[in-house]
Amino acid sequence: MARVYNFSAGPGTLPEEVLKRAAEEMLDYKGSGMSVMEMSHRSSWYEEVHNNAANTLKEIMNIPDNYKVLFLQGGAHLQFAMVPLNLKKTGKADYLVAGQWGKKAAAEAKKFISVNVVASSEDKTYSYIPKIEKSMLSEDADYFHITTNNTVFGTRLRDKDIVCLENVPLVADMSSNILSEVYDVSKFGIIYAGAQKNMGPAGVTVVIIREDLIKDVDASVPTMLQYKIHADQNSLYNTPPCYSIYICGLVYEWVKKNGGVEAMQKINEEKAKLLYDCIDNSSLYKGTVDKYDRSIMNVNFKTGNEELDKKFIKEATERGLVNLKGYRTVGGMRASIYNAMPVEGVKALVEFMKEFEAKNS
Numbered sequence: 265m266a267r268v269y270n271f272s273a274g275p276g277t278l279p280e281e282v283l284k285r286a287a288e289e290m291l292d293y294k295g296s297g298m299s300v301m302e303m304s305h306r307s308s309w310y311e312e313v314h315n316n317a318a319n320t321l322k323e324i325m326n327i328p329d330n331y332k333v334l335f336l337q338g339g340a341h342l343q344f345a346m347v348p349l350n351l352k353k354t355g356k357a358d359y360l361v362a363g364q365w366g367k368k369a370a371a372e373a374k375k376f377i378s379v380n381v382v383a384s385s386e387d388k389t390y391s392y393i394p395k396i397e398k399s400m401l402s403e404d405a406d407y408f409h410i411t412t413n414n415t416v417f418g419t420r421l422r423d424k425d426i427v428c429l430e431n432v433p434l435v436a437d438m439s440s441n442i443l444s445e446v447y448d449v450s451k452f453g454i455i456y457a458g459a460q461k462n463m464g465p466a467g468v469t470v471v472i473i474r475e476d477l478i479k480d481v482d483a484s485v486p487t488m489l490q491y492k493i494h495a496d497q498n499s500l501y502n503t504p505p506c507y508s509i510y511i512c513g514l515v516y517e518w519v520k521k522n523g524g525v526e527a528m529q530k531i532n533e534e535k536a537k538l539l540y541d542c543i544d545n546s547s548l549y550k551g552t553v554d555k556y557d558r559s560i561m562n563v564n565f566k567t568g569n570e571e572l573d574k575k576f577i578k579e580a581t582e583r584g585l586v587n588l589k590g591y592r593t594v595g596g597m598r599a600s601i602y603n604a605m606p607v608e609g610v611k612a613l614v615e616f617m618k619e620f621e622a623k624n625s
């Protein structure tokens with residue numbers, strides 16, 4: 265079967281070029297006589313893969329020198345706990361809850377610290393990003409947690425709209441839009457992201473952490489949950505998810521070769537516009553979130569008729585446009601158009617949407 269256009273929210277589509285290179289290197293990585301999957305994580309072969317991945321990420325995200333890149337496990341979910349466990353001082357933190365993942369992050373943090381939800385858009389099923397003013401934030405919070413892209417509902421918080429306090433570390437879950445648009449890393453204390461949407465396969469979580477936040481923590485915190493342990497050992501304290509890191513490294517090189525994050529953002533904005541224009545010019549499809557806050561990674565829409573939504577998803581699948589079903593609690597359709605989704609894939613979806621509308625309205 266030919267490759268399909270895969271609109272999955274995650275694990276998501278990866279650049280074909282990267283998959284082909286991985287296939288070529290599968291049996292014999294650069295003359296080592298083995299695959300990266302089979303190498304000792306202490307070998308010089310792997311060391312190069314590991315350090316290249318971190319260095320290329322630093323380059324494409326313009327990460328300042330006083331930050332470390334960690335490759336951890338446990339998904340973004342584990343960061344929901346590691347952040348409070350490692351940043352706890354006064355024992356209080358601010359959270360902006362603009363989606364289901366932000367809500368989960370706050371709920372997990374509550375196990376360890378006192379959580380102040382500064383604003384939430386749950387009142388309108390997370391269809392917008394609440395506006396924040398500095399006066400709403402706590403000067404004595406250990407950190408302020410945000411989610412830059414709400415994968416489930418399809419909203420995003422732009423870099424220029426982030427409001428935070430100078431002396432309170434800003435922590436961002438960037439799982440579903442890291443590398444998709446430019447964020448000024450220097451304003452963040454910690455950025456974390458599961459790899460499986462815009463970076464590589466599941467199994468590795470990237471943590472970008474400012475060095476002053478890497479410190480000894482209460483001895484009762486499990487060893488594997490201490491940033492300092494991982495930072496001191498260059499993420500090689502235990503066996504890292506070597507193969508996932510290798511693929512991430514190839515994806516970072518692919519981003520670099522294609523003009524970096526700024527170029528990705530330009531293409532992503534064009535791709536998103538194609539879809540949103542189609543939705544806005546249609547009398548069948550309806551967008552589900554406020555226009556200004558629309559995500560350029562996860563595009564949600566509905567017909568308003570569940571049976572018709574099902575028909576849409578079925579017929580799209582038959583056309584090789586797959587994984588368009590909305591999140592289980594939201595329904596409708598969701599097209600995840602991560603960096604690796606080619607413009608042709610989005611154009612094919614728009615064409616199908618127009619045809620479907622003509623036949624069904």
Ligand SMILES: Cc1ncc(COP(=O)(O)O)c(C=O)c1O
Nearest residue numbers: 339340341365415437439440458
């Ligand atoms: C924004 C966001 N945060 C957290 C998660 C959870 O990630 P993981 O499955 O890696 O724990 C997801 C997964 O979809 C997500 O989109």
